[in-house]
Amino acid sequence: MSIEHYENFPVASWLCPPRLRPAIAAIYHFARTADDLADEGEASPAQRSADLQAYREDLRRVVASRPPSPRWARPVFEPLARMLAEYRLPPALLHDLLDAFEQDLHKSEYADRAELLDYCRRSANPVGRLLLHLYGIADPRALQRSDAICSALQLINFWQDMTRDLPAGRVYAPLADLARHGLTAAELRECRDSPRARALVAELCAWAGALMREGSALVHQIPGRAGWELRLVVQGGLRILEKIEAMHFASLLHRPALTALDAPLLLGRALLMRREGRSA
Secondary structure: OOOOOOOOOOOOOOOOOHHHHHHHHHHHHHHHHHHHHHHOOOOOHHHHHHHHHHHHHHHHHHHOOOOOOOOOHHHHHHHHHHHHHHHOOOHHHHHHHHHHHHHHOOOOOOOOHHHHHHHHHHHOHHHHHHHHHHOOOOOHHHHHHHHHHHHHHHHHHHHHOHHHHOOOOOOOOOHHHHHHOOOOHHHHHOOOOOHHHHHHHHHHHHHHHHHHHHHHHHHHOOOHHHHHHHHHHHHHHHHHHHHHHHOOOOOOOOOOOOOHHHHHHHHHHHHOOOOOOOOO
């Protein structure tokens, strides 16, 4: 079984234990559908907001053991209801994801890194915490490391996708960082490449890399195949940062991506991850 792409869904594929695949698939489809409601198609912002409110109401219904509306029942909420009952998934984490999707409808700039990390706390970190819940891992150190990895993945995605997000008006580089480099959000939205813009991207990539390395020791706390997949996730994120650096931080001009040619390198680095959480 494979799980389709969802940018904030870091651990979900054939490497996960078969017994957990239905639960992971249910969480994935809940998040994927909400993400599509917020960001896909031609709906107006008002319609997207109304759809997300209806979606949240269906979540409340299944949490209360009541039937959801027909609209998303079969693909999303009926499987999710079964997993909520079987694994006692924390509903607050699912609501956090919806909070982030709703925020995307009306917020396109972030004052500083703390505000951006608060967005990551709701847009990315719940996924890691839900997966840890499925594995029965709840100690504070593991949760902290999971948050660091998930936030780092979200940040790396931002710095990777600037050529997509900026023309759409979304500026994830914190305004405080922009000001420190003598830049404005308007300049960034126009994807104006410059030494100052590249210096900004370099600094933001260093921040994301440090956060990823801070959480990477979590790979040694996750059992079995899932722990190996998490190694690949960590190394994949760090590899994207390397690719941004290799193109001299020109994220306003080009979007780097992993390819099949990166697989041997990622596998080798995953195998060599040491207890302190660093790759050899």
